[in-house]
């Protein structure tokens with residue numbers, strides 16, 4: 001199996017370790033990974049802030065970057081370690097195409113997007129549903145609590161896929177997070193536009209995480225982790241935010257630093 | 258706290274104080290978490306919840322699609338049953354009609370059962386200017402009225418008050434509105450309820466005019482329906498000689514059979530009960546039983562404009578159960594008042610800017626009063642995709658576009674204050690469609706990483722007031738990929 005990695009703009013710029021972890025993990029599971037260099041951003045920040053028309057060229061760019069490789073059979077799927085970006089492609093791209101059509105701007109956008117939409121997978125979804133593995137041979141001797149991000153939980157319906165994967169990790173002790181389903185308060189531009197409320201939500205999330213006694217808070221989206229981690233750092237809480245890909249990539253021979 | 262919403266500041270400003278008010282936050286957290294857990298249990302009892310939700314959505318969509326037809330049918334049935342139907346285009350017209358009807362009776366007092374529609378149009382304030390006193394009889398609504406406060410929740414308007422605060426309000430205010438609070442009133446629920454009962458009883462027995470809203474109107478028979486927990490509404494509906502019901506045009510269902518769906522989903526979503534303790538229905542007038550005059554005032558007040566919007570019209574499916582408020586993490590922290598409308602929480606954030614337009618500061622800020630977490634959509638018993646409408650309204654705010662106002666198609670201009678953001682978004686679109694430019698930017702950020710502060714000035718300030726920024730890595734992923742040929746050539 002060969003896949004294209006859609007790392008997302010946030011991960012590429014700020015969290016390259018997550019990208020390396022995905023490559024390492026997938027290679028270990030016998031999946032060849034390609035990184036189409038033309039990739040940039042799925043357009044989620046634009047779309048969710050109300051700039052739908054500005055998001056359209058980015059959706060087209062996504063389709064142009066990944067579409068040809070899918071069509072030619074160069075790869076079988078597009079994998080992204082970001083629940084919210086996967087949700088953008090799978091849930092909102094169809095909607096964007098429809099809107100463009102209903103505004104009489106032809107069906108070109110919808111047609112261009114159609115092939116990449118069903119082939120875009122969030123990482124844990126790909127592992128459990130497509131590769132059909134839950135034991136990825138990882139080793140991570142830490143107490144971990146898992147925060148299911150809103151897009152992963154409600155838009156994509158990841159369910160217990162991430163925790164299935166985590167509970168098979170050797171040495172890992174999984175601690176249940178109180179109020180897990182509640183939003184951490186990131187919400188993209190919400191974190192800046194409504195900073196007071198966003199911070200209050202983030203603080204509650206961190207306090208809940210702290211109460212588990214875990215030393216690591218794990219999620220499948222670095223944007224939420226950036227907000228939660230930034231809050232932890234400010235509150236001087238002795239916990240680390242870690243992306244699930246990095247935990248799953250960690251092995252006894254090559255443990256996560 | 259004033260009784261009106263005029264000149265409300267934008268949501269972030271209004272929320273600022275609420276977030277810091279620890280009593281308010283504790284009251285809200287306790288109340289919303291209790292009810293959301295109970296709701297969850299009440300809903301999971303039904304194995305056909307998903308189908309009921311779908312059915313509710315479809316009935317409402319069908320009705321909205323043929324609204325004119327059902328409204329005409331309703332008018333015919335109400336008239337045939339001995340009632341009179343009045344049509345009000347906006348709040349002013351509705352207020353004028355109601356005040357006129359009350360004056361015709363020669364009365365200067367009315368009793369009211371809790372009604373969102375009359376709050377929406379500011380009926381009490383208008384009646385007051387005409388010398389007519391309106392007494393709220395719903396317990397929570399009474400607390401709000403006595404406290405010269407504003408409602409902060411659809412179902413529990415006084416959710417932001419705790420028992421001690423309520424006792425103080427009763428002691429201080431009841432006397433000037435009618436029967437005073439009993440001597441030595443404590444804050445036990447039973448005593449508070451008894452004080453309210455005695456105070457209200459006087460008014461029920463005296464009142465000649467009652468004003469109500471309705472949860473539903475059944476087109477086929479002209480029947481109106483109110484569901485409630487206390488029975489005070491039933492008193493308002495049956496004791497006075499004249500009953501005036503003020504209802505939004507979207508509250509219609511075609512048949513009694515349709516009603517069956519909502520009588521299951523509404524109580525479970527709102528109060529976590531299997532059935533409402535009181536379900537009252539009334540149809541026109543009946544000789545020597547109940548009100549002898551019945552008037553139905555149907556209000557539009559922005560509803561047909563909302564109906565004209567392809568994405569936003571789903572907000573009109575709302576049955577005001579308030580489940581979305583109770584699960585909303587933003588509502589829980591900001592409180593209901595911050596939304597500057599009788600419709601707070603997620604539904605308020607999409608309904609108010611549609612009914613009132615996005616012209617004011619508060620209305621333009623409401624679509625952003627959400628992290629788009631989707632919890633509201635998940636619980637909504639008529640499946641309103643609130644996040645979808647929020648994003649749609651954000652677009653209206655920042656980019657303008659087509660809308661309908663007062664029945665006219667208009668091209669809205671972007672709201673003020675978004676020019677810098679729009680420029681930034683456009684610049685980002687440009688960079689993101691030019692990968693080489695993006696890579697250069699990333700490299701620059703990495704090379705200057707030692708100089709990046711963990712707190713930032715400008716727009717970043719709001720972020721770094723409470724959160725540290727992540728450290729910029731030494732090398733963006735794309736450079737690592739290129740340098741190591743996808744990690745194959747060297748492991749560093």
Ligand code: SF4
Nearest residue numbers: 575576578579581637
């Ligand atoms: S939007 Fe849905 S959940 Fe919210 S009050 Fe209306 S019906 Fe209830």
